[in-house]
Amino acid sequence: MQQSFFSLVFSADWAPSEGRFGFRPYITGSLYVTLLSFLFTLPVCLLSAIYLTRFSPQWLIRIMHPVIDVLAGLPSVIYGVWGILIVVPVVAGTIAPALGTSSSGYSILSGGIVLAIMCIPYILNMLIEVFRTVPAGLIEASLSLGATRWESVKHVVIRGNYPGIISAYGLGIAKAFGETIAVMMVVGNVVKVSGNPFDAAYPLPALIANNYGEMLSIPMYDSALMFAAFLLLIIILIFNMIFRYLIHKTKKQ
DSSP states (O other): OOOOHHHHHHOOOEEGGGTEEOOHHHHHHHHHHHHHHHHHHHHHHHHHHHIIIIISOHHHHHHHHHHHHHHHTSOHHHHHHHIIIIIHHHIIIIIHHHTTOOOOSOSHHHHHHHHHHHHHHHHHHHHHHHHHTSOHHHHHHHHHTTOOHHHHIIIIIIGGGHHHHHHHHHHHHHHHHHOOHHHHHHSBOOOOOOOOTTSOBOOHHHHHHHHGGGTTTSTTHHHHHHHHHHHHHHHHHHHHHHHHHHHHHHHHO
Protein backbone atom coordinates (compact mmCIF):
# COMPACT_ATOMS: atom_id res chain seq x y z
CA MET A 1 0.00 0.00 0.00
CA GLN A 2 1.55 3.27 -1.15
CA GLN A 3 1.11 6.46 0.87
CA SER A 4 2.01 10.02 0.02
CA PHE A 5 4.36 12.09 2.16
CA PHE A 6 1.50 14.18 3.54
CA SER A 7 -0.60 11.15 4.42
CA LEU A 8 2.37 9.68 6.28
CA VAL A 9 2.98 12.87 8.24
CA PHE A 10 -0.60 13.97 8.95
CA SER A 11 -2.44 10.66 9.27
CA ALA A 12 -3.09 9.18 12.72
CA ASP A 13 -3.81 5.70 11.38
CA TRP A 14 -1.01 3.41 12.60
CA ALA A 15 -1.43 -0.26 11.64
CA PRO A 16 1.93 -1.67 10.45
CA SER A 17 0.58 -5.19 9.88
CA GLU A 18 -1.91 -3.72 7.39
CA GLY A 19 0.61 -1.41 5.75
CA ARG A 20 -0.74 1.84 7.23
CA PHE A 21 1.81 4.18 8.77
CA GLY A 22 0.49 7.48 10.11
CA PHE A 23 3.12 9.41 12.05
CA ARG A 24 1.00 12.25 13.44
CA PRO A 25 0.66 10.72 16.95
CA TYR A 26 4.43 10.34 17.21
CA ILE A 27 5.17 13.85 15.94
CA THR A 28 2.62 15.52 18.22
CA GLY A 29 3.78 13.41 21.18
CA SER A 30 7.40 14.46 20.65
CA LEU A 31 6.50 18.13 20.21
CA TYR A 32 4.19 18.16 23.26
CA VAL A 33 6.75 16.59 25.59
CA THR A 34 9.49 18.90 24.29
CA LEU A 35 7.27 21.98 24.67
CA LEU A 36 6.43 21.11 28.27
CA SER A 37 10.09 20.54 29.11
CA PHE A 38 10.97 23.91 27.53
CA LEU A 39 8.31 25.71 29.60
CA PHE A 40 9.70 24.13 32.77
CA THR A 41 13.36 24.81 32.01
CA LEU A 42 13.01 28.39 30.69
CA PRO A 43 12.48 30.23 34.00
CA VAL A 44 14.49 27.80 36.15
CA CYS A 45 17.65 27.98 34.04
CA LEU A 46 17.52 31.72 33.39
CA LEU A 47 16.89 32.75 37.00
CA SER A 48 19.38 30.21 38.37
CA ALA A 49 22.12 31.39 36.00
CA ILE A 50 21.48 35.04 36.94
CA TYR A 51 21.60 34.25 40.65
CA LEU A 52 24.73 32.08 40.45
CA THR A 53 26.69 34.57 38.35
CA ARG A 54 25.53 37.92 39.79
CA PHE A 55 24.07 37.50 43.28
CA SER A 56 25.40 34.32 44.93
CA PRO A 57 28.61 34.15 47.01
CA GLN A 58 31.68 32.78 45.26
CA TRP A 59 31.81 29.62 47.36
CA LEU A 60 28.34 28.62 46.10
CA ILE A 61 29.27 28.86 42.41
CA ARG A 62 32.45 26.89 43.13
CA ILE A 63 30.31 24.11 44.64
CA MET A 64 27.52 24.21 42.08
CA HIS A 65 29.67 24.18 38.95
CA PRO A 66 31.00 20.60 39.41
CA VAL A 67 27.55 19.46 40.59
CA ILE A 68 25.99 20.79 37.39
CA ASP A 69 28.70 19.09 35.31
CA VAL A 70 28.04 15.74 37.03
CA LEU A 71 24.27 16.03 36.52
CA ALA A 72 24.76 16.90 32.84
CA GLY A 73 26.88 13.78 32.36
CA LEU A 74 24.55 11.25 34.00
CA PRO A 75 23.18 8.53 31.67
CA SER A 76 19.58 9.13 30.64
CA VAL A 77 18.46 5.73 31.97
CA ILE A 78 19.21 6.99 35.51
CA TYR A 79 16.80 9.87 34.98
CA GLY A 80 14.28 7.37 33.60
CA VAL A 81 14.47 5.15 36.68
CA TRP A 82 14.22 8.21 38.91
CA GLY A 83 11.17 9.31 36.92
CA ILE A 84 9.46 5.92 37.42
CA LEU A 85 10.17 5.93 41.16
CA ILE A 86 9.39 9.59 41.90
CA VAL A 87 7.71 11.55 39.09
CA VAL A 88 5.17 8.95 37.92
CA PRO A 89 3.72 8.32 41.44
CA VAL A 90 3.59 12.08 42.15
CA VAL A 91 1.72 12.77 38.90
CA ALA A 92 -0.69 9.86 39.47
CA GLY A 93 -1.27 10.36 43.19
CA THR A 94 -0.92 14.10 43.76
CA ILE A 95 -0.95 16.34 40.69
CA ALA A 96 -3.76 14.63 38.74
CA PRO A 97 -6.19 14.35 41.72
CA ALA A 98 -5.43 17.97 42.71
CA LEU A 99 -6.58 19.05 39.25
CA GLY A 100 -9.70 16.88 39.35
CA THR A 101 -8.61 14.21 36.92
CA SER A 102 -7.05 10.76 36.96
CA SER A 103 -3.90 9.42 35.39
CA SER A 104 -1.74 6.34 35.54
CA GLY A 105 1.26 8.65 35.91
CA TYR A 106 2.82 7.42 32.67
CA SER A 107 1.94 10.53 30.74
CA ILE A 108 3.07 13.50 28.68
CA LEU A 109 3.46 15.54 31.87
CA SER A 110 5.79 12.96 33.42
CA GLY A 111 7.85 12.89 30.23
CA GLY A 112 8.05 16.69 30.21
CA ILE A 113 9.16 16.85 33.85
CA VAL A 114 11.85 14.18 33.44
CA LEU A 115 13.06 15.76 30.21
CA ALA A 116 13.21 19.19 31.84
CA ILE A 117 15.29 17.84 34.73
CA MET A 118 17.65 16.22 32.23
CA CYS A 119 18.05 19.44 30.23
CA ILE A 120 18.41 21.89 33.14
CA PRO A 121 22.11 21.10 33.86
CA TYR A 122 22.93 21.20 30.14
CA ILE A 123 21.27 24.58 29.51
CA LEU A 124 22.28 26.06 32.86
CA ASN A 125 25.94 25.32 32.20
CA MET A 126 25.81 27.22 28.91
CA LEU A 127 23.94 30.18 30.40
CA ILE A 128 26.47 30.51 33.22
CA GLU A 129 29.29 30.67 30.69
CA VAL A 130 27.35 33.22 28.60
CA PHE A 131 26.73 35.52 31.59
CA ARG A 132 30.35 35.24 32.70
CA THR A 133 31.46 36.85 29.43
CA VAL A 134 29.88 40.19 30.39
CA PRO A 135 32.73 42.62 31.19
CA ALA A 136 32.74 43.77 34.81
CA GLY A 137 33.26 47.34 33.58
CA LEU A 138 29.81 47.41 31.98
CA ILE A 139 28.15 46.32 35.21
CA GLU A 140 30.09 48.90 37.23
CA ALA A 141 29.26 51.63 34.71
CA SER A 142 25.54 50.93 34.93
CA LEU A 143 25.69 50.90 38.74
CA SER A 144 27.61 54.20 38.76
CA LEU A 145 24.82 55.77 36.69
CA GLY A 146 22.29 54.95 39.40
CA ALA A 147 20.90 51.60 38.24
CA THR A 148 20.00 49.02 40.85
CA ARG A 149 21.64 45.59 40.75
CA TRP A 150 18.53 44.07 39.17
CA GLU A 151 18.26 46.87 36.57
CA SER A 152 21.91 46.34 35.74
CA VAL A 153 21.30 42.61 35.25
CA LYS A 154 18.19 43.21 33.16
CA HIS A 155 19.61 45.85 30.83
CA VAL A 156 23.27 44.79 30.61
CA VAL A 157 23.54 41.07 31.37
CA ILE A 158 20.31 39.80 29.81
CA ARG A 159 19.71 42.29 27.00
CA GLY A 160 23.33 42.25 25.95
CA ASN A 161 23.40 38.45 25.73
CA TYR A 162 20.22 37.65 23.79
CA PRO A 163 22.13 35.66 21.11
CA GLY A 164 23.88 33.52 23.73
CA ILE A 165 20.65 32.90 25.65
CA ILE A 166 18.81 31.91 22.48
CA SER A 167 21.68 29.61 21.48
CA ALA A 168 21.63 27.86 24.86
CA TYR A 169 17.89 27.21 24.70
CA GLY A 170 18.04 26.21 21.04
CA LEU A 171 20.68 23.57 21.72
CA GLY A 172 18.71 22.42 24.76
CA ILE A 173 15.49 21.96 22.77
CA ALA A 174 17.29 20.07 20.00
CA LYS A 175 18.83 17.77 22.62
CA ALA A 176 15.48 17.33 24.38
CA PHE A 177 13.63 16.42 21.19
CA GLY A 178 16.01 13.55 20.47
CA GLU A 179 16.14 12.08 23.98
CA THR A 180 14.97 8.47 24.02
CA ILE A 181 15.42 6.20 27.00
CA ALA A 182 14.33 8.39 29.92
CA VAL A 183 11.25 9.74 28.13
CA MET A 184 10.34 6.30 26.79
CA MET A 185 10.31 4.92 30.34
CA VAL A 186 7.74 7.41 31.72
CA VAL A 187 5.63 8.69 28.81
CA GLY A 188 3.41 5.60 28.45
CA ASN A 189 4.11 4.71 24.79
CA VAL A 190 0.48 4.72 23.61
CA VAL A 191 -0.27 5.66 20.01
CA LYS A 192 -2.83 8.47 20.31
CA VAL A 193 -3.26 12.17 19.61
CA SER A 194 -4.31 14.04 22.73
CA GLY A 195 -4.02 17.54 24.13
CA ASN A 196 -4.38 16.31 27.71
CA PRO A 197 -0.97 16.32 29.48
CA PHE A 198 -2.16 13.48 31.73
CA ASP A 199 -2.62 11.15 28.76
CA ALA A 200 0.10 8.87 27.46
CA ALA A 201 2.00 9.59 24.24
CA TYR A 202 4.54 7.92 21.97
CA PRO A 203 7.49 10.14 20.87
CA LEU A 204 9.40 9.49 17.65
CA PRO A 205 12.67 8.40 19.33
CA ALA A 206 10.76 5.87 21.44
CA LEU A 207 9.13 4.45 18.29
CA ILE A 208 12.54 3.79 16.75
CA ALA A 209 14.06 2.37 19.95
CA ASN A 210 11.12 0.11 20.80
CA ASN A 211 10.40 -1.39 17.40
CA TYR A 212 13.66 -1.75 15.55
CA GLY A 213 13.93 -5.40 16.54
CA GLU A 214 10.53 -6.18 14.96
CA MET A 215 11.15 -4.58 11.60
CA LEU A 216 12.13 -7.81 9.82
CA SER A 217 8.84 -9.53 10.60
CA ILE A 218 6.52 -6.86 9.12
CA PRO A 219 6.75 -5.69 5.50
CA MET A 220 7.74 -2.02 5.07
CA TYR A 221 8.34 -1.62 8.81
CA ASP A 222 12.04 -1.01 8.25
CA SER A 223 11.21 1.75 5.76
CA ALA A 224 8.74 3.28 8.23
CA LEU A 225 11.34 3.41 10.99
CA MET A 226 13.88 4.91 8.60
CA PHE A 227 11.28 7.54 7.73
CA ALA A 228 10.75 8.20 11.46
CA ALA A 229 14.48 8.84 11.82
CA PHE A 230 14.32 11.15 8.78
CA LEU A 231 11.41 13.08 10.35
CA LEU A 232 13.39 13.41 13.57
CA LEU A 233 16.31 14.87 11.63
CA ILE A 234 14.08 17.28 9.69
CA ILE A 235 12.30 18.58 12.81
CA ILE A 236 15.58 19.18 14.66
CA LEU A 237 16.93 20.99 11.59
CA ILE A 238 13.82 23.19 11.57
CA PHE A 239 14.34 23.99 15.25
CA ASN A 240 17.95 24.93 14.57
CA MET A 241 16.98 27.12 11.62
CA ILE A 242 14.39 28.95 13.70
CA PHE A 243 16.86 29.63 16.48
CA ARG A 244 19.57 30.65 14.01
CA TYR A 245 17.12 33.17 12.56
CA LEU A 246 16.32 34.52 16.05
CA ILE A 247 20.04 34.81 16.83
CA HIS A 248 20.60 36.70 13.58
CA LYS A 249 17.73 39.09 14.34
CA THR A 250 18.91 39.81 17.87
CA LYS A 251 22.48 40.43 16.69
CA LYS A 252 21.22 43.02 14.18
CA GLN A 253 19.23 44.76 16.91
